[in-house]
Amino acid sequence: MNEYPKSAMSTPTSDTLESQVEDLSGAAALDADRYQKKMQRRKEVQDQRLAQRDVEKGLIIVNTGNGKGKTTAALGMVLRSLGHGYRVAIVQFIKGAWEPAEKAVFDRWPEQIEFLAMGEGFTWETQDRDRDIAKAREAWEKGLEFIRNPEFKLVLLDEVNVALKLGYLQADEILAGLDDKPADSHVILTGRGAPAELIERADLVTEMTLVKHPFREQGVKAQPGIEF
Amino acid sequence: MNEYPKSAMSTPTSDTLESQVEDLSGAAALDADRYQKKMQRRKEVQDQRLAQRDVEKGLIIVNTGNGKGKTTAALGMVLRSLGHGYRVAIVQFIKGAWEPAEKAVFDRWPEQIEFLAMGEGFTWETQDRDRDIAKAREAWEKGLEFIRNPEFKLVLLDEVNVALKLGYLQADEILAGLDDKPADSHVILTGRGAPAELIERADLVTEMTLVKHPFREQGVKAQPGIEF
Structure with a gap:
């Protein structure tokens, strides 16, 4: 159990959680190796997405x-x-x-x-x-x-x-x-x-x-x- | 400005607010006397409704x-x-x-x-x-x-x-x-x-x-x- 986030970049928003559910509900059927590869690709996409969102503004x-x-x-x-x-x-x-x-x-x-x-x-x-x-x-x-x-x-x-x-x-x-x-x-x-x-x-x-x-x-x- | 509710019975829930909006969006057109009468009737209905809701339960x-x-x-x-x-x-x-x-x-x-x-x-x-x-x-x-x-x-x-x-x-x-x-x-x-x-x-x-x-x-x- 950790009490602090690993990094600000990985701050989990509902938005990313939602993408996760969309992409991963089929993942239960994959074997461990294919699952791990799928997750690696998913992480690349996610990191890229977060990098593109750099606007700060009051909402x-x-x-x-x-x-x-x-x-x-x-x-x-x-x-x-x-x-x-x-x-x-x-x-x-x-x-x-x-x-x-x-x-x-x-x-x-x-x-x-x-x-x-x-x-x-x-x-x-x-x-x-x-x-x-x-x-x-x-x-x-x-x-x-x-x-x-x-x-x-x-x-x-x-x-x-x-x-x-x-x-x-x-x-x-x-x-x-x-x-x-x-x-x-x-x-x-x-x-x-x-x-x-x-x-x-x-x-x-x-x-x-x-x-x-x-x-x-x-x-x-x-x-x-x-x-x- | 009051800081405390008038009574526990009149605790405003979103539910009652919603009924209010439904019933009252036409009220802007009424004259003051008819508005007041409409509100009196509305209050009777509301009090009756609250009295009927007496179940306490964990949700x-x-x-x-x-x-x-x-x-x-x-x-x-x-x-x-x-x-x-x-x-x-x-x-x-x-x-x-x-x-x-x-x-x-x-x-x-x-x-x-x-x-x-x-x-x-x-x-x-x-x-x-x-x-x-x-x-x-x-x-x-x-x-x-x-x-x-x-x-x-x-x-x-x-x-x-x-x-x-x-x-x-x-x-x-x-x-x-x-x-x-x-x-x-x-x-x-x-x-x-x-x-x-x-x-x-x-x-x-x-x-x-x-x-x-x-x-x-x-x-x-x-x-x-x-x-x-």
């Missing part, structure tokens, strides 16, 4: 779709960024509060993390559209400050797509704001129903698709540690 | 698909579980090492987290199938110990689906192992190509679908804080 990342894991995957990126010592800003557009468990984690990095929950809960809790719109605008103004500030290497605009979908904010103002992003910082925009213009503009877009969900199918309630 | 969670965010979303659940004070075990089946940034984060919870990187890197790095299989078996034995141990509320078997796809492990032994899971603990299985039997058995399955990827399309290399 615009969109996590959308009807499935789970949009905010959760963004939190995983927050975690990695904290581990690198980067400063991170998080703005929550819809919920009126941070989950206590997430807050308890973030509180261990007071010098690296800023988080703001600017919503007032769900629209059916507030039942007041004008106030919801005002809160969404306020959240976006704060988000824009963070985006423009080169000290923040990662800015998470959580559930901003929902605010767009509800008409609280307009896609063109978000796109204009993203123009102000420093070249090496990342912005993650989460939420179902990301508008087409945003997907067009983003560098990395993932759609989380629901295959099976226990809350609907089994009457299971939201579980601590999983949902919040 | 078998699968993150699969060709997109990004499978391991990353699992890390988000690890983060939340740590925030709740739960013990968490992570076994990495393919990579031979933990990313330094992830390790730096986990090192702030030495009393709550166990992590093991049991692989020896990519098959094209080792070029030795027998050793890869032995390592995957060893990883599974450790994973099984964690699954059976009721002290661990969350066990992450990272990239185990890849080990299954490559034929290093068999789905039936994984399913048999999941039978030993205590009723209230969660197991997350990540990786592309989850076998059908596992999907059938799982409670919560999300497919991460690649919409756009900068590494292929723009020659951008893996970015710290995002990929590792």
Whole structure:
């Protein structure tokens, strides 16, 4: 068991893992010698591929779709960024509060993390559209400050797509704001129903698709540690 | 800005957010009074729904698909579980090492987290199938110990689906192992190509679908804080 990677060049990304599965699912049938030769060729291709990917840039990342894991995957990126010592800003557009468990984690990095929950809960809790719109605008103004500030290497605009979908904010103002992003910082925009213009503009877009969900199918309630 | 949720009952899950977007995208056209009435009705439905979901159970969670965010979303659940004070075990089946940034984060919870990187890197790095299989078996034995141990509320078997796809492990032994899971603990299985039997058995399955990827399309290399 090793605790550190062998080299930065061999940093395994899901991308390379995916290629591996594609290429190797037939490899189980090969004898040891042919397997080893196949792997040698595979390694040459892989090394060449990695060498060609030499661009460093801050990414615009969109996590959308009807499935789970949009905010959760963004939190995983927050975690990695904290581990690198980067400063991170998080703005929550819809919920009126941070989950206590997430807050308890973030509180261990007071010098690296800023988080703001600017919503007032769900629209059916507030039942007041004008106030919801005002809160969404306020959240976006704060988000824009963070985006423009080169000290923040990662800015998470959580559930901003929902605010767009509800008409609280307009896609063109978000796109204009993203123009102000420093070249090496990342912005993650989460939420179902990301508008087409945003997907067009983003560098990395993932759609989380629901295959099976226990809350609907089994009457299971939201579980601590999983949902919040 | 509030920092704590108003009540546990109103804990916003993506599930409720999704219903919101579905039901409310037409709400922008309503006048304030009709909007408020619509929201009142929506809240009654929502409260009733939450009241019906009263089952608590440990979940078998699968993150699969060709997109990004499978391991990353699992890390988000690890983060939340740590925030709740739960013990968490992570076994990495393919990579031979933990990313330094992830390790730096986990090192702030030495009393709550166990992590093991049991692989020896990519098959094209080792070029030795027998050793890869032995390592995957060893990883599974450790994973099984964690699954059976009721002290661990969350066990992450990272990239185990890849080990299954490559034929290093068999789905039936994984399913048999999941039978030993205590009723209230969660197991997350990540990786592309989850076998059908596992999907059938799982409670919560999300497919991460690649919409756009900068590494292929723009020659951008893996970015710290995002990929590792």
